Amino acid sequence: MYKLTLFLLLITQAAIAQQWHFKDLSFKGGRSRYGDDISFRGLSVVDDKTAWVSGTKGTVRRSTDGGKTWDCRTVKGYEQCDFRSIYAFDAQRAVIANAGTPSYILRTTDGGKSWVEVLQSRDKAMFFDGMDFWNDRDGLIYSDPVHGHMMMFRTHDSGRIWMVMPEQYRPELMPGEASFAASGTAIRCTGDSSVAIATGGKVSRLWLSDNRGGRWRFEWVPILQGDSTKGMFSIACKGKENMIVVGGDYSNDTLKHDHVLYTTNKGKNWQAPTPATGGYRECVEYISKKTAVAVGTDGADITIDDGHSWKPLPAAGRYHVVRKARKGKLVIAAGSGGHIAILER
Numbered sequence: 263m264y265k266l267t268l269f270l271l272l273i274t275q276a277a278i279a280q281q282w283h284f285k286d287l288s289f290k291g292g293r294s295r296y297g298d299d300i301s302f303r304g305l306s307v308v309d310d311k312t313a314w315v316s317g318t319k320g321t322v323r324r325s326t327d328g329g330k331t332w333d334c335r336t337v338k339g340y341e342q343c344d345f346r347s348i349y350a351f352d353a354q355r356a357v358i359a360n361a362g363t364p365s366y367i368l369r370t371t372d373g374g375k376s377w378v379e380v381l382q383s384r385d386k387a388m389f390f391d392g393m394d395f396w397n398d399r400d401g402l403i404y405s406d407p408v409h410g411h412m413m414m415f416r417t418h419d420s421g422r423i424w425m426v427m428p429e430q431y432r433p434e435l436m437p438g439e440a441s442f443a444a445s446g447t448a449i450r451c452t453g454d455s456s457v458a459i460a461t462g463g464k465v466s467r468l469w470l471s472d473n474r475g476g477r478w479r480f481e482w483v484p485i486l487q488g489d490s491t492k493g494m495f496s497i498a499c500k501g502k503e504n505m506i507v508v509g510g511d512y513s514n515d516t517l518k519h520d521h522v523l524y525t526t527n528k529g530k531n532w533q534a535p536t537p538a539t540g541g542y543r544e545c546v547e548y549i550s551k552k553t554a555v556a557v558g559t560d561g562a563d564i565t566i567d568d569g570h571s572w573k574p575l576p577a578a579g580r581y582h583v584v585r586k587a588r589k590g591k592l593v594i595a596a597g598s599g600g601h602i603a604i605l606e607r
Contacts (some may be wrong), residue, residue: 264310268270275546281607283605284595286603297319300319301599302323303346303444303596305348305584305585306348306350307588308588310586313328313350313521314452315332315594318345320337320342324350326502328604339567340360340368346390347359347360351398357369357393361390363384363385364379364382365405366379380422383423388413389406391440391601392413392448395455396451401421402457403424404441406440411429411434412433412434432475439461440490441461447583448460450497456502459499460493460496460507462509466492467483468480484532486520491510495542495544496545500551504524505524505528506554507524507547508539508543509542510524510543515541515558518538524568536571537572539572541558541561543558544582547583552566553596555575555584559596562575579595581601581603589590592604593605
């Protein structure tokens with residue numbers, strides 16, 4: 263009976279996976295409309311009309327028609343920056359941060375026509391990994407460790423001013439423990455005051471706070487780790503207890519063990535799905551109550567049971583990031599070679 267039930271579940275999963283597909287609107291005549299040499303890792307989808315992407319060569323794109331067309335802009339004076347983190351509040355206001363040195367945070371209030379630098383650091387240890395907000399005013403950005411502690415800044419005015427958090431309130435990391443700026447989704451701010459941050463490298467842990475970073479605790483995660491290329495790369499959260507984490511080894515993206523896990527008790531216990539995703543995945547995102555999508559350099563997968571089992575999505579490109587509208591149903595993916603796509607069924 264169990265085998266029959268499992269067989270029917272797998273058949274159902276496969277049928278649902280075939281219903282979903284990425285419609286890539288960025289290519290015409292074999293070339294990207296938005297730059298074959300651009301890699302997108304930052305993505306923020308506000309609603310069913312408004313979305314922003316960011317990436318290499320100081321590139322920021324904005325759509326106000328549900329991803330069908332995109333404004334093409336380069337942030338003047340920051341053409342060498344790789345903007346891997348972005349958070350958009352609406353069609354006019356957004357905040358971006360680069361991965362690299364010097365480290366910058368910039369803000370626009372006119373749809374990306376002009377940008378104001380609101381933070382700069384020339385500390386070579388600084389490397390912004392991700393940024394998220396609880397609401398339109400309160401947010402958190404974090405970087406790789408500085409002097410052994412995760413570096414963090416917080417804002418209470420939609421990113422106009424960023425204040426460094428005192429060292430005693432920041433997680434103390436182990437040697438070789440850092441984070442990955444692969445999609446900006448190794449940090450998730452949820453509810454009114456909860457936040458989760460995934461680390462990787464020599465050590466991979468899930469750091470949790472219930473008071474906006476005032477106190478931290480961690481859970482060990484049995485994901486692939488031990489080298490600088492391995493660990494957790496992304497978190498997806500549902501409610502207070504359910505989480506999916508994905509990652510693996512970006513230097514061996516077809517490796518298929520200990521690279522995707524789920525928990526139903528906020529990280530106290532972890533389970534491996536059967537079957538798992540196709541390999542290394544650098545972003546995971548819930549798109550409905552029990553359905554989530556994971557993307558990576560060699561494909562994409564979908565689950566309809568909170569990460570307990572996965573099926574590959576057909577004809578998925580080399581996407582680095584996938585995000586759902588905070589207010590709506592629009593789902594967009596973006597990646598290398600200027601790829602931008604809409605998830606449809």
